[in-house]
Structure formats: C-alpha cells, structure tokens
Amino acid sequence: MAKKPAPNAVALVSERRLWDRMMAMAEIGAIPGNGVNRACLSKEDIRARRLLLTWARNLKLDAEVDPIGNLFLRRRGTDATLDPVCAGSHMDSQPQGGRFDGIYGVLAVLEAFEALEAAGITTRRPIELVAWTNEEGGRYAPGAMGSMVHAGLRRLDEFLDLTDKDGIRLGDALAETLAAEPWIPRRPLGRSYAAYLEPHIEQGPRLEAEGKTIGVVTGIQGSRWFTVTVTGETAHAGAAPMRGRKDAVQDALRIIAALNELMADPTDTARFTVGRINVSPNTPNSVASSVQFSIDFRHPDRAELLRRGDAIAALAGRAVRDCTVAVAENFHVMPCAFDPLVVDAVQNAAEGLGLSWMRMPSGAFHDAQFMQPLCPTGMIFVPCRKGISHNVAEYAEPAHLAAGTQVLVGALLDLANR
C-alpha cells in the first residue's frame, strides 16, 4: 500500500467551498434545467474568467495569458529554475451543457491551492493552474483548440477567421476576451512542463456502475470528425413526382444507414454519433437541396480508428442514390496512452487516501492528450450521475468532487516535489 500523502493538506480540501464555487460558476450562462451555456470567448466566458481571478486574489498567484487566451495562474515553488507542474481544464461549456464538465478541473486545482496554502506547504516546483480556451468546440470547431495551439499542434492563425453562427470572427472574440483583463501579462505559446494533470468528471457511466470513486485514467480513445455534404436539387413537394427527385434528406438517410452498418460493434467499444444535421432550404414543402451532417467516430484502437474512418468517404459515395456527396475530415486525433509517471501518481494518491479506484481509458477527448508533446500527462476522473454529460442534467456528488480534489492534492505534491 502506498504512503498516505501529505495528510494535513488533503484534510484542508473544503468540500463546501469547492461546491459553492461550482454553483457560483454555474450561474454564469445558466440555462433552464440546471444547465449551463457558456461558449468560449463569450461574455459569459469573460465573466467566468473574472470570477476565477477574483477568487485567486488571496492566493497571490501570478497570472499570465498566452496568445490564444489560455489563462495560467502560477503558485510559486521553492526553486524557480524548475519546470512547473501544470494542472487544470476548461471553463467553456456545450450549448446545452452542464455545471461540471471542464469547470470542475479548474476549480479543483484552485481548491488544491487553497488546501496547500492553508497547510503552509510550498512545493519545490511551481504549480500552474490552467484554464484552456475553447475545449468544447461548440462555438468554433475544432475543440481543444487552446491546448492544441499551446502545444504547437496547430497554429493560431488557422483559426482566427473562423466565424460562429452569428458571423463573429474568432479573432475578434479572442481580442475582446484579452482586452477584458488588460493587466494580465502575456506569455508565449508552449513551454516545458514537468507534468500535466487534469481532473474531470467521467462523462460516462463506468465509475458509477462499478461503485468506484476515482478513475485513474490510462489514456484516451482516438477521435475522427467528418462533415458530410449531400447535394441534390430542391423541388416542389407537391408537384415533383418521387421519381426523378434529388432529395438530399433521403440520400443523407441512406448514408447514415450505411454508416450504422460500418460502425456496428458487438463489443460496444466503437462510438459513432451523428449529432448535427443542417438541411437547406429546410422548409416543409420543398424537397431538400442539400444536407450537411457531422460524424463523430471514436475508438481506442488505432487500427480500427483508421480502418473504419478511412472507409467512410467511399461508403458514402456508394450509399447515395440521386445526389452527390462530399466527405471532409475536420479533425482527428489518434488514441493516446498517458505517461506512467502521472498515472502512477494518481493511482498512488487514491490508494494512499483509501479511496476506491479503477484504471480506465477516457471515452471523451480532453486537453490532456494535446499536452503530450510538452510533458507527461494524465487525468483524474470522478463519477457523474448515469454518465450523463453534455446535458443540463449533468450531476456529480459534492463528496466525489472533493475526493477527486484530495487525490489531486496528493498527486501534485508527488509531482511537484520531484
């Protein structure tokens, strides 16, 4: 059994303070049904950043922001020459999102800082809390943009001219966000870190089903996103005979039916989702001239991710009957395995605290995987009710959130004192 880590700091994690802050954040962008709609770089995002900075004031953290708006709050260590440990998550939400996804990771690190401060502990290495810009991708795709740009996987200028559904440029929304806190010093993209650690709700049902409190996350399944555009020809719904129509809705259905076959998996490992469908002109009495729909395909096995994903375009071409089809891949990320340094630190901390835990891969992708070019990375999962996420009904127990934060304190003390 592992050594019980820094018991005084762990004991000073406040379940109540963490929960109250979670609920205060949930008021920013609150939507009916206890949900949250806090799009990245929106007015709500700006308010959430300001609230975080307000809470951080007593902790005397050094704030910095990078060119894509990733916000860093550094707690100094005893040796300023050492690479910091980085920990955090994101503050943006899905349009119909919940109160826990993302924001928990940010507030858990803040709570860990509170506990360390109250215990009078200074680690050797600095610890940086990070709040990543645009993890969700709901307003501007792709998601995890902040961490990808920070780690050098994508360039910021690729994204500046993206527009949201109201025609607002990402570059303009970013400038507005940065201008809201003009006092924060800028830092460049990227740097060397000792490790990156991200607490998060599981967003799946496994921890709850198995009665475990902590998920020791071993890696993340791969994801591929596609946009399929079916182009037909509009016609009058009453006058145009069925024969001879080029109905984009009907051909989109044929493609999705074929995709369901391609993605069928008796082991229930593959994840295949058509979550967005946009029809044009989208009026009841006109045959659709075009349909655009999204494919979100994920698999933990690289070979399966490649085989099935690469088959999509040709299959769509065979499935259409009357229209033409184009398939574009917008985003892909291969499956990743987290570094044993971080995975073991999480597992040891959970075990040392006597919490129930299990090793598991993540079904969702997270900023943690995009930090891999910069340092060893890992995650801590806590259960969420029925696995519901990206939904106003998302819920996690206060005690589970606190337990995850206790594990975080233990793991940070381990990683930041090496």
Place this chain on the structure above:
Amino acid sequence: MAKKPAPNAVALVSERRLWDRMMAMAEIGAIPGNGVNRACLSKEDIRARRLLLTWARNLKLDAEVDPIGNLFLRRRGTDATLDPVCAGSHMDSQPQGGRFDGIYGVLAVLEAFEALEAAGITTRRPIELVAWTNEEGGRYAPGAMGSMVHAGLRRLDEFLDLTDKDGIRLGDALAETLAAEPWIPRRPLGRSYAAYLEPHIEQGPRLEAEGKTIGVVTGIQGSRWFTVTVTGETAHAGAAPMRGRKDAVQDALRIIAALNELMADPTDTARFTVGRINVSPNTPNSVASSVQFSIDFRHPDRAELLRRGDAIAALAGRAVRDCTVAVAENFHVMPCAFDPLVVDAVQNAAEGLGLSWMRMPSGAFHDAQFMQPLCPTGMIFVPCRKGISHNVAEYAEPAHLAAGTQVLVGALLDLANR
C-alpha cells in the same frame, strides 16, 4: 372548335411588358442564382405591393384590402350590381424561391387588364385582381393563409400570435404591411364572387414533357402536413456507450425509413417529403436529445390520403427504439375538383386560341382551392423548365407566360360577360 375569343384584346397582351414586369418584381428580394426570397408581410412584400399599385395607377382600378392584407384591385364592369369575377395569385415566395411562382398570376391579371383597357373593352361584371397574403407558408405556417381566412375556412385571430424565426409576430408584420399603404380602403373578409381564376406556373414537369402550352387544371390533390417530434436524451458522443443511448437522430431515421415504406407507390402518384429537420442541441459531439421533422404528404385520392396519413402516428410509435415520439397534424386539405364552369372557360379559351393544352390535376396546392366555399374556381397552368420550382433555378418562357395570359383574357371575357 370553340369560337376564338375577343381577338383584339387577346392580341393586345404584351409579352414584353409582362416579362419586364416579372423581371422588375424579381429584383425585390433577389438572391444569388436568379432566385427570390420575398417572405409574406416582409419589407420586400411591402415593396412588391407598392410596385404593383404603381403599375395599376393608369388603369384606374379601385384598390381595397381586407383584414389579413389580401389586396384587391377592381376593374369596374357595366353592371355594378353583379358579383365580380376574381383572379390573381400571391406575391410572396419560398425562402429559396424563384421568379415565377405566384407573382406570375398577379402580373398576368394586370396584363389582362392592360389588354382589355387597350382594346376598350368593359365587361358586364367587375373583375377583381387579388394578391393573396402568405400563400407559401415559409415564414408563417400554414400557407394559403390569406385565402383560407378570406373564405372563412380559418379565423385570422388563430394566426396573429404566430412568430417567425426571428420572433416577429404575424400580427405585427401584418399591421406594418397595412400601415405602409394607409390610403387603401378596407373591406371585410369574404364576399360572393361569380368565379375565381388563377394563372400559375405548373411547378411540375408534365406540360414540358408532353409539349403542351396550357394546363387546364381540373383540381388539386389533397395535402396533409405533420410535425414529428422525437425526444431522446443527449449524452457525450465519446463517453456514452452506444447501448443505452437515446439518440433522437437514430430514431428519427427509423421513423423516416418506416414512412418511406408506408408511402411507397409504384404508380408514382403519392408525394411524400421530409423537407425540414431540426436537431437539438445540434453539435457534432453530443448525442441528439431531440429531432423535429416535417412530413408533407399529398395524394389526389381522398381515401389514400386518409388511409396513409392516418397511419403515420402509430407507425412512428412502432418505429422508435429508444426515444419517445409525438406526431402532430398541422394542416390538411382534402383533394378538390374545380368547377366545370371555370375549367371549361379555360379549355375553350385555349382551344379558341389554337394553343396546345391538356387537362391535368395540380400537384401543388393553391389559393384556388380555398376559394371554393365562395364561388366556382379554376386555374391555368403554363410550363416551367424541368418542372423546377421552389428553387432559384425556376424558369418559364416569356412566350408561355404570354400564352397563359391570352387564355386568361379569353376566360375572363367569358366569365365576366355572363
């Protein structure tokens, strides 16, 4: 062979003037690809009404408007005690509509007035040009609202609180439209007419395929519109296993596949269209919590319209696997047969002019069918290229538009001199 009708008036129909006016109207709400987006009661609709009134000025017509904004321009007859003959169509378009649907019928009647005026002809009965409000139903459903309310089939107050996609109330848009021409005298809804006649492009491929210039329209197939709402539960596209999902997109697909079976028709007589699909939350990485889609089902046979339409709700309930479904019928109209008085007047005029013609039902619905409670009604069809309509590519030959107007002059002289 029928007597050639009033040759001097027919000869004075100007193909050029009619075409130029069509093209001038097409500039109001013009969209790329030669299309038109002129929603009912919009700024564009107001401009179109004003342009019509400007052209009508020399003809000394008596303008009147009813409570739902239907615009009447009366050409006086020799006997003011006789019921007028009414003729016209609508000036609104589909969102991605063409330059001919609706507006042709209005401008054809105006051109007929020009020809009668130039020929110095006064009919016994008055003739009223009508421009109906909201035939298309694209901004506020259902379509044919103006004629339905005028004929007493629906009440105006049922519709006043409808809102368009920008939240604008129909009542407010209507008030703005009426306020734009405050000088026009009001008239009540409804009245007794001697006949109603509506020129229109066919919106289907039959006249072109058979090489005929004039469609003598015998009636209109029936229509039923439904909205299907599938309610599931959103979840994270990466984390939620496929088993246990309540994916509204997948269940909507199951329903539409089952509807395709129900609507299958080897004779290609039934018309079945899913033209609108709205997904929520409509993000690529969230399982859809709900899908709402439209059904437009039409059939010329009353029994088939009832049998298949009535089967939809139960079939949808059987087709869903993981979600719940609700089916609402928004609109229905039974098949109608036009009155021999008007149908024969059209046929005789076409024959008298030596134009090629065929008797045919209408695939689309039109204001003509909703005028049936008030008087004998009928329609004149002219060909449109490839049958394309509700589409920016909609096109009709200037010569065909003029031929339809010549038939209109002949039929109006017949009907208005009885």
